[in-house]
Amino acid sequence: MSDTPIRILIAKPGLDGHDRGAKVLARGLRDEGFEVIYTGLRQTPEMIADAAEQEDVDVVGLSILSGAHMALLPRTVELLRERGMDDVLVAAGGIIPDADVTKLKEIGVAEIFGPGTSIGQIARYFREHVRRPA
């Protein structure tokens, strides 16, 4: 089933209202042939994990600019694992200090895309790293 489109959920956890980046990425990945489930602003980790579970996505992409990433990202990863979504790829984008990047990768965030990353790079990363059940 490798020829079926990659499904990605794009969400903005927390309270910051800057969704331009998330929308640009959603549109860009659409043009790269992804099926993008866009959930909008101000999502709790619970809402994101529940939506990801129902949508059975390959990737959860979290856009975060508020500085609350060390609270919201680990919680989202934990809730996804609780729901048995061990194979879902979790990635984040936004302003995240290098020191936190290491910690986030340790707890299971696969990759973090900082400012200046091109959509082509992101799409390529997902294509190479998506894990699909046999």
Next chain:
Amino acid sequence: MNDALTELAMGGRRPLARLLTRIENGDPSVRPLLPELFTAGHGAHVVGITGPPGSGKSTLVNSLITEWRRRGKRVGILAVDPSSPYTRGAILGDRIRMMEHAADRDVFMRSMASRGELGGIAATTWIAAAALDAAGYDPVLIETVGAGQSEVEVARVAETTVVVEAPEMGDEVQAIKAGLLEVADIIAVNKGDRPGADRAARQLRAMLSTAGGRVERKPPPVMVTTAVTADGVAALADAIEAHRSVAREPLEAKERAANQVRRALAELAGRRAADDPSWDETLRAVADRELDPLTAAECLLG
């Protein structure tokens, strides 16, 4: 009973989500499940919600979910958005208006890309609806892509089709054109707080009062709703529920079955023909104008 179906019956969300993925992808493992999937269903009321882009379908579905949850129902939703014909990519944005129900264990919502189908739903939406039924959701709502005038596929799958219109839908002639309005069992003029909503509803009622349509029947009720405030939504839910018994009258049910079987026949015949060893040669003959398409089809079927 098959393992996958046992898991469904137990109410697990992950097995249901996984099964829906296999259904969408046309995974060959779904085919042998199909007969049991259908008999495992509890006879959920399948309701289609269609209408032009921006008429408020998703917001109205969100309000309907709230109303049905108040009535103690477990609601399943399939929300379809269009796939790009060029890249096959899609933005599935119907969840934005429904996120308040994301964590409710008695609501299951799945976004589907149309994946090349032009009728307003995906080719596999009917199977996905059967899966939600088997998992105990009732009603099952199917929200179509933003429909123009002829994306009427949902009426083949749904027992009750609600067409959502916004007040600025156009003049009376729009209401007597063939297509979308013809398949409506119920019409909701949404954005009822906008000027002109009541007038639009009156015009629709007047123009549709003489409608014939698919089966000899009464014209569809025209209701005014305001999805964001939930005004008129309880009445709409009542009308949908009242239509359930109408949809199951033998004549209506038989016509829906005929449409479903015809569609399946066309798909099956198409797939078999494509597997026929003479397929390429027949196409070449049609391309070179040695053969007309109808005769070619007869040869392939024969």
